[in-house]
Amino acid sequence: xxxxxxxxxxxxxxxxxxLQLHMEKVCECADHLxxxxxxxxxxxxxECKRVHKAIAKLEGAADAIKIDLRSHxxxxxxxxxxxxxxxxxxxxxxxxxxxSQDISGIMTGRKTEIPEPVIDLFIVFVQRSVDAAHQAKxxxxxxxxxxxxxxxxxxxEVVENMIVxxxxxxxxxxxxxxxxxxxxxxxEKQYPPLDMMxxxxxxxxxxxxxxxxxxxxGRIQLLMAR
Numbered sequence: 001x002x003x004x005x006x007x008x009x010x011x012x013x014x015x016x017x018x019l020q021l022h023m024e025k026v027c028e029c030a031d032h033l034x035x036x037x038x039x040x041x042x043x044x045x046x047e048c049k050r051v052h053k054a055i056a057k058l059e060g061a062a063d064a065i066k067i068d069l070r071s072h073x074x075x076x077x078x079x080x081x082x083x084x085x086x087x088x089x090x091x092x093x094x095x096x097x098x099x100s101q102d103i104s105g106i107m108t109g110r111k112t113e114i115p116e117p118v119i120d121l122f123i124v125f126v127q128r129s130v131d132a133a134h135q136a137k138x139x140x141x142x143x144x145x146x147x148x149x150x151x152x153x154x155x156x157e158v159v160e161n162m163i164v165x166x167x168x169x170x171x172x173x174x175x176x177x178x179x180x181x182x183x184x185x186x187x188e189k190q191y192p193p194l195d196m197m198x199x200x201x202x203x204x205x206x207x208x209x210x211x212x213x214x215x216x217x218g219r220i221q222l223l224m225a226r
Contacts, residue, residue: 015086016144018069019093023140025062026093029055029100030133030209036104037126041119045111052104059101066094081147081223089140089219095212096133103205112195118183125176125206132173132210135166139220151224159224166217173210177203 032055039047069090073083114122139162142155149155180203188196 022065026097029058029097062097129209132213136213136216163217170214177207
């Protein structure tokens with residue numbers, strides 16, 4: 001876990017570095033989801049528990065950064081970006097970590113198995129949703145450069161292209177979600193109804209990872225439009 005004093009020291013110039021550090025931890029949480037679902041597909045309950053604990057620990061580290069960031073965020077007059085918009089981005093980033101922990105925690109608790117015919121598609125869907133979080137992180141990591149250039153010039157174009165790519169990834173996850181739901185529908189009668197209902201719910205949460213990541217990109221667009 002990152003020491004609070006080291007986080008606080010980053011605010012000397014700008015809140016952007018803590019924001020980026022928070023997104024880094026958030027993405028580490030999401031990165032464990034493909035590992036979790038591979039372990040679930042292999043019916044390795046011990047590995048599922050281990051990965052869930054790792055996600056929970058990372059989510060705690062992300063929370064510590066979030067709390068420090070909120071506590072030490074100065075007045076808008078002393079920042080390169082509006083305080084409310086920074087807090088909104090932090091809130092969305094926090095959702096990515098929370099969703100990752102909730103998915104792994106509930107899956108571990110229920111011990112629900114993924115049907116064999118949809119395992120590969122399931123994992124591809126999970127990975128693409130995680131890709132969306134990383135694409136949002138790439139854009140967040142360019143914020144300091146954007147501030148330095150006054151949200152103008154070549155750097156603005158670079159970030160705009162990153163957000164276009166994020167939109168493409170988000171649309172791909174939507175298509176994968178529809179494809180996965182259709183594949184599940186074709187086999188659902190062969191499995192316990194409660195398990196299938198639960199898996200449909202998990203699919204919705206996984207898709208939300210990409211949706212929230214896309215919303216992060218949208219907030220960056222608002223900053224660029226100032």
